[in-house]
Every structure is written in C-alpha cells, then in structure tokens.
Amino acid sequence: MKRKNLSIKTIVAIGIGSAVFAILGRFAAIPTGVPNTNFDTSYGFLALMAVVFGPIAGGLIGLIGHALKDAIFYGTPWWSWVIVSGIVGFLIGLVSKKINIEAGSFTVKQIILFNVVQIIVQAIGWFGIAPTLDVLIYAEPVNKVYIQGLVAGGLNMVTVAVLGTLLLSIYAKSRSQSGSLTKDV
Amino acid sequence: MAVEMLSYIERHSPVHRLTGVTKLICFMIWSSIAMLTYDTRVLTFLFLVSIGVFIISKVKLREVAFVLLFILFFLMINNLAIYVFSPQEGVRIYGTSHVLVDIGGGRYSLTLEQLFYQFNVTLKYFTVIPAAILFIVTTNPSEFAASLNRIGVSYRISYAVALALRYIPDIQRDFRNISMSQQARGIDMSRKEKLPKRIKNAASIIIPLILSSLDKIEIISNAMELRGFGKNKKRTWYRARPFQKIDIITIILFVLILIVSLYVTFHDGNRFYNPFS
Numbered sequence: 001m002k003r004k005n006l007s008i009k010t011i012v013a014i015g016i017g018s019a020v021f022a023i024l025g026r027f028a029a030i031p032t033g034v035p036n037t038n039f040d041t042s043y044g045f046l047a048l049m050a051v052v053f054g055p056i057a058g059g060l061i062g063l064i065g066h067a068l069k070d071a072i073f074y075g076t077p078w079w080s081w082v083i084v085s086g087i088v089g090f091l092i093g094l095v096s097k098k099i100n101i102e103a104g105s106f107t108v109k110q111i112i113l114f115n116v117v118q119i120i121v122q123a124i125g126w127f128g129i130a131p132t133l134d135v136l137i138y139a140e141p142v143n144k145v146y147i148q149g150l151v152a153g154g155l156n157m158v159t160v161a162v163l164g165t166l167l168l169s170i171y172a173k174s175r176s177q178s179g180s181l182t183k184d185v
Numbered sequence: 186m187a188v189e190m191l192s193y194i195e196r197h198s199p200v201h202r203l204t205g206v207t208k209l210i211c212f213m214i215w216s217s218i219a220m221l222t223y224d225t226r227v228l229t230f231l232f233l234v235s236i237g238v239f240i241i242s243k244v245k246l247r248e249v250a251f252v253l254l255f256i257l258f259f260l261m262i263n264n265l266a267i268y269v270f271s272p273q274e275g276v277r278i279y280g281t282s283h284v285l286v287d288i289g290g291g292r293y294s295l296t297l298e299q300l301f302y303q304f305n306v307t308l309k310y311f312t313v314i315p316a317a318i319l320f321i322v323t324t325n326p327s328e329f330a331a332s333l334n335r336i337g338v339s340y341r342i343s344y345a346v347a348l349a350l351r352y353i354p355d356i357q358r359d360f361r362n363i364s365m366s367q368q369a370r371g372i373d374m375s376r377k378e379k380l381p382k383r384i385k386n387a388a389s390i391i392i393p394l395i396l397s398s399l400d401k402i403e404i405i406s407n408a409m410e411l412r413g414f415g416k417n418k419k420r421t422w423y424r425a426r427p428f429q430k431i432d433i434i435t436i437i438l439f440v441l442i443l444i445v446s447l448y449v450t451f452h453d454g455n456r457f458y459n460p461f462s
Contacts, residue, residue, distance in 0.1 A: 006342075008406045011409075012405045014342070015344070015345040015346070015347070015348025015349045016401055019348070020356055022353055023394075027364075030380070041388075041391055064349055071321055072192070072353065073252075074252065074256065075252040075317055075321075076318070079220065139456075144270035174396070
C-alpha cells in the first residue's frame with residue numbers, strides 16, 4: 001500500500017461497506033440450527049464490494065465489518081473468524097481484475113469464474129483457516145470446530161453463489177455499458 | 186423497536202478519562218493474554234481485575250445487560266456443543282480421567298477433567314467480555330479512530346473505521362425503513378415464513394439497502410474530495426487527546442500483567458494449568 005494511496009472512493013467504500021456488512025450480519029442473517037452458524041447474507045454483499053472495489057477494500061470490509069459487528073452487537077470480537085472474513089474478502093477481490101464490472105457486463109463466463117474463485121477461496125477460509133485458528137486460539141474440540149466450519153462455509157458458498165451473483169448482475173446492469181454510445185452521423 | 190447495541194456511554198470516571206490510545210493498547214494486550222493463556226490461575230486473576238475495572242468505570246450492569254444475556258446464551262449453547270462433539274476433550278488435555286457420572290462406561294461419561302476444561306473455556310470468555318464491553322462503551326468513536334491512527338494504522342483506514350462507526354446507526358435505520366415498507370407489501374422476513382421463501386424475501390430488503398448504500402458512497406466521497414481529504418501525509422484529529430501521567434502508568438501496569446501472565450502460563454511448558462497431576 002506504500003506505493004499507492006487508497007483513493008477516497010475506496011476509503012468511503014470501506015467505511016460504508018463495513019457498516020452495511022455489520023448491519024446485514026446482525027439483522028439479515030437467518031439461523032440454521034447448528035450453534036453459531038447462520039445463513040449469512042452479509043457475505044453476498046462482501047463479495048459484491050470485493051469485486052467492485054478490489055482486494056484491499058474487500059479485505060478491510062471483511063475485517064472491520066466483522067470485528068465491529070461482533071463488538072457492537074455481541075460484546076466481543078471472535079478473532080479467528082474475523083480474520084477469515086478479511087482473507088475471504090481480499091481473495092475474492094483479486095478476481096476484480098478479471099471482471100470489469102464497471103464496464104456494465106457480467107457475462108456467463110465471468111459468472112462461472114467468479115463462482116469458482118469464491119468457492120475455492122471460501123473452502124480455504126472456512127474449512128481450513130477458521131477451524132485451525134479456533135483450535136489454536138480457543139483450544140476447542142477439533143471435530144466441533146470443523147463441523148461448524150463446514151456448515152458455515154458451505155452456507156456462505158451458497159449465499160455468495162446465489163446472492164453475490166444476483167447482486168453483481170444487478171450492479172452491472174446499473175452501470176452504463178462501455179461502447180453503448182453510438183455517434184450520429 | 187430500536188434493537189439494542191453497544192455504544193459510547195458518557196460518564197465521569199477514571200476509565201473514561203484515559204485516552205483512547207491507552208484503552209486501545211490495553212484492550213489489545215488484554216485480548217492477547219486471554220487468547221494465549223489457558224491457565225486457570227491467570228484467567229481467574231484477569232477476570233477479577235476486569236470486574237474491578239468495570240466497577241471503577243461506573244458503567245451500570247443494566248446498561249449492558251442485553252449483550253450479557255446474549256453472550257450467556259451463546260456460551261451455554263457453545264458448551265453444550267463442545268460436550269456433544271467431544272465429551273472426553275478434558276481427559277485428552279489433562280491426561281487423567283476421574284469419572285464422576287458413569288454413563289454406560291462410554292464416551293459420554295462425565296469426567297472431572299471435562300468439567301474443568303469447559304469451566305476454563307467459559308472463564309476464557311469471561312475475561313475478555315467485560316474488557317471488550319468496557320472498551321466499547323467508554324471510548325468515544327471519533328477518539329477511537331484517532332487512536333488507531335496514533336498506534337500506526339494509516340489515517341485513511343482509521344477514517345474508514347470512523348465512517349463505519351458513524352454510519353452504522355444510519356444504515357440500521359435505513360434497514361428498518363426498507364424492511365417495514367416491504368412488510369407493508371406483505372414481504373415477511375421473520376421466522377413465520379419457510380426458509381426458501383424467507384431467503385427470497387430477505388433479498389428484496391437487502392437489494393434496495395445495498396443500492397442506496399452505494400449511492401451514499403458516491404455522495405460522501407464527492408464531499409470528501411471537495412474538502413481535499415487525503416491531500417497531505419498527515420491529518421489531525423479533533424478528538425485526539427495528549428497523554429497524561431495516568432495513561433503511562435496504566436500502560437506500564439498492563440505490560441507488567443502481560444509479562445507475568447505469560448510467565449506463569451508458560452513456565453511449565455504448557456498453556457494449560459493442570460491440577461490433576
């Protein structure tokens with residue numbers, strides 16, 4: 001980040017994005033039955049922001065948004081999962097170079113690319129990193145945290161696949177398409 | 186029907202008088218100790234200290250009771266889950282087995298070690314929760330952003346955090362307005378609906394919220410651009426306060442606690458305190 005400063009728009013996107021992430025995570029999460037895991041709509045939103053504003057914004061929205069949500073509504077941040085939200089946001093953001101959403105198109109090929117990336121990234125995050133950190137930091141039983149990770153991760157993949165894709169295509173439609181203007185002769 | 190959330194509570198107390206930087210550093214030290222240790226003696230000590238600080242802060246229990254209730258419920262479920270998934274975790278950690286209640290000699294027999302392990306898990310949360318709650322309710326949000334900048338986070342990112350804190354109540358209000366107007370149209374997101382329908386209905390609330398937030402980003406960044414935000418390398422903060430003697434004393438005290446706790450925890454080569462051997 002030393003070489004180039006964040007643009008003002010990215011900074012504001014991080015701020016507002018974190019706020020929206022926290023609100024969605026608190027009010028628009030639908031419980032699944034497994035303790036502490038939800039059908040969490042905020043990850044669909046995180047994927048949208050990561051693709052639109054890039055990896056740094058995605059990572060920081062995940063990190064700040066999740067930490068604030070935990071702190072304000074639940075009293076204490078659950079660091080192992082906060083970190084993973086950041087990582088997931090950052091890695092999904094890397095795909096933003098390949099998907100030029102501002103150009104107003106979100107083609108089938110891009111939808112497939114986006115979903116393949118998000119599934120791989122979330123598998124690493126929720127199936128690998130989050131439970132490992134839980135075991136390291138909180139010394140919780142291995143099988144419990146891995147089942148939690150599997151359920152939460154699986155649900156987040158579905159959320160991002162459904163809601164993330166939907167949001168991205170809506171967003172793409174709201175942009176003016178590049179090359180949509182023709183010259184009247 | 187405002188949903189309760191933790192926010193800054195204005196009071197006159199020694200804890201409030203500490204600068205945001207001090208509180209942030211102390212909170213980070215506190216969380217690190219609580220994360221690293223599993224030593225019952227250290228955890229008990231930390232828990233007692235945090236209760237003490239809570240009393241000094243003059244924050245009333247009633248003001249944060251809703252969060253405490255929620256956490257207690259969460260801890261209960263979590264403890265049950267630990268027992269269901271791994272009823273012999275304590276035996277594995279402490280290496281001995283004192284069976285209290287024999288359930289068919291099987292996996293689910295209640296052992297003293299398991300009870301002790303789960304007691305420690307719970308205690309671990311109880312050491313962090315008062316500190317985290319206190320940090321949130323005694324630190325002014327604007328000062329918090331200034332403190333982040335002071336400890337080395339770039340001011341752009343600190344400002345993003347300030348924006349997030351500033352806009353959470355606004356976005357919460359937007360969310361409620363949209364959700365109410367959708368409900369007036371018969372779109373329900375509560376648990377009365379079946380799961381797939383509920384998810385679909387959730388989307389019809391989330392999409393307007395997100396689109397209006399994207400508009401907000403546009404407006405705010407234009408306003409900041411016009412005021413020349415980000416032009417200079419540094420930025421001053423209205424809420425930043427200079428260090429007092431008490432701040433330095435507090436930080437030294439917390440560093441000492443950190444060192445002693447880590448020493449007590451790790452001098453026997455294990456983060457667990459084992460009363461059974």
